[in-house]
Amino acid sequence: MFPPRLARYKPTQLRAVSRPAPATAAEQQKRLVGLLPIMASPTTCLKDHASRCGFVRPLLQLLVAAAAAAVLLPSVHGVASAGEQKISSIFLFGDSIVDPGNNNNRFTEAKANFPPYGRDFPGGVATGRFSNGLVPGDLLASKLGIKELLPPFLSDDLELKDLLSGVAFACGGSGYDPLTSKLATTLSSTDQLELFNDYKKKLTALVGEEEMTRVISEGVFLTVMGANDIVNNYFTLPLRRHEYDLPSYVDFLVSSAINFTKSLNDMGAKRIGFVGVPPLGCCPSQITLAGSPSRQCEPLRNEASELFNSRISTEIERLNAERSAFGSTIVYFDIYYNLLDLIQNPALYGFKEVSEGCCGSTVLNAAIFIAYHSACPNAIDYIFWDGFHPTQKAYNIVVDKLIQQNMKYLM
Known part of the structure; x- marks a missing residue:
């Protein structure tokens, strides 16, 4: 690194x-x-x-x-x-799962603006999205009828209509733990809040404070982080493991995540969806690290994912109860079991490969480490595109599930 x-x-x-x-x-x-x-x-x-x-x-x-x-x-x-559309803008904070290219101009290994990324993106362009095609922010924006693609805020060619309908502040490699972003030389969760503040100033300069406030208060905000904290910062490079046992580190992450969510709410976001972490032990890279000859999901990483999700969902429910009186709605989104269902029942969704990545299955089969490498020809058969990130097809199915289960609470 x-x-x-x-x-x-x-x-x-x-x-x-x-x-x-x-x-x-x-x-x-x-x-x-x-x-x-x-x-x-x-x-x-x-x-x-x-x-x-x-x-x-x-x-x-x-x-x-x-x-x-x-x-x-x-x-x-x-x-x-x-009355034909209840959500007019969407904003995403998070890591590489929802980063559409904010890291493209940074000196970091957590970037994807080169082939084989983007192979199935419209035009076959590698935009900085960590998949073969669209990522969850794009799919959510499209399925909710907002726009076809959710652009990165740090793009050089944003238009006024992009600011009004939403952008992504997510950066690959980020996490709730400040050390996580330092390891990846990327922007932290706190930095992303600073980007949001910058966004508010730019929009205010263009349309005025009243309209800016309306766009923010009526928009839907999603945060998708925590995976890098657990996988990279605790297991792969066990720096935090020397300071915390797993339950204590999860408590630290939960506290940081709640503080992030409170800050986002205090900055004007009224409708917030907090997305938990996926079954991290089922990522091809983590299966490889565990050395399972049968290519089964690594149990300890999945236990860490479940522990974080269990504790954060309880805290999100408590935070929602505190702030609902002030017109805010904060909802926990489960991604763990939605993705695990694909992994455990691949044939139901048309998948053939669940434990290997289309681009490879190690920690070095992702981001800049696979720049211009070849990938499998049939990504549609794979749940995972690289050692960490799902394919567009898998994302599409999971996003459909999340919308069906949760978006009614944010309407």
Whole structure:
């Protein structure tokens, strides 16, 4: 692994643009938003009026941005107001399971913006998603009728409509334990909250504080972390094992996760889905580490997953009871048994391989360690794409289950 390095993230560059549409309002929006980069340029001011530019240009920028947002908002949220869509935006925090490319410009091993990743993504492009195709954030956004892809917040080409309908702050290698992100030289869970705060400032600058507050309060927030803490920080590189026994470390993680969730709620998120950890002992890399000749799931890692999920679900239920009086809903999502069902009953879902990864089955068969390596030709038969991450097909099935079981609580 690369040596720990706490590099900071790059400021996101925004381009407030929209797709052309035949409607008069959409044409008006396109013209207005198109003025923003022009107004931002000092060359648009006449030389003999340069003294007025310092006041006029910022004022025009603000007016144009506000007018553009006013035209754009009905096209993004109109469906919801008509009662046909109850969720208009989605935001994800977490690790590589839901990272769509926030680590692409970082010096870290936890990145996936190269083949064979993205082989089955639209256009066959490796975008930084840790799978052969779409990841859970994309699938959730699409199935909920919000948009087809959930972009990374640290993308250089975000558009205004992306900010209004949601982004992902997740970073591969992250966790609730601060040490976990240091080991992977990635952004921590606290850093992701800082990104969210940056997002709020950018959206406020474009549409105003009232509209920003509405987007946040009506959006759905999901957090998907904890796997790296248990697998990498406790078992694979047993640094924390020298400080904690397993129950004590799980208590530490649960406390950190609850503090993260409280902070997210305090920052304006009203509808929060907390996703537990999967059966980590069933990841191909963990089976390989355990040395099971029969390729069975490693029991101790699964016990750690179950212990964390049991304790965090209890704490999430308690937190929801405390904060529901203030208009918040915080729900625990079970991913453990939903994924385990695929592993234990593969034929029911059309899978043939449950313990091997399409790209390999060791801890080095993932992330930068498999850059430009070959993969199996038939990913549709596999539950796992690499040593840690499921395939798009497996994600798709699990996301369907999560929506069916839980989203009614966040509507």
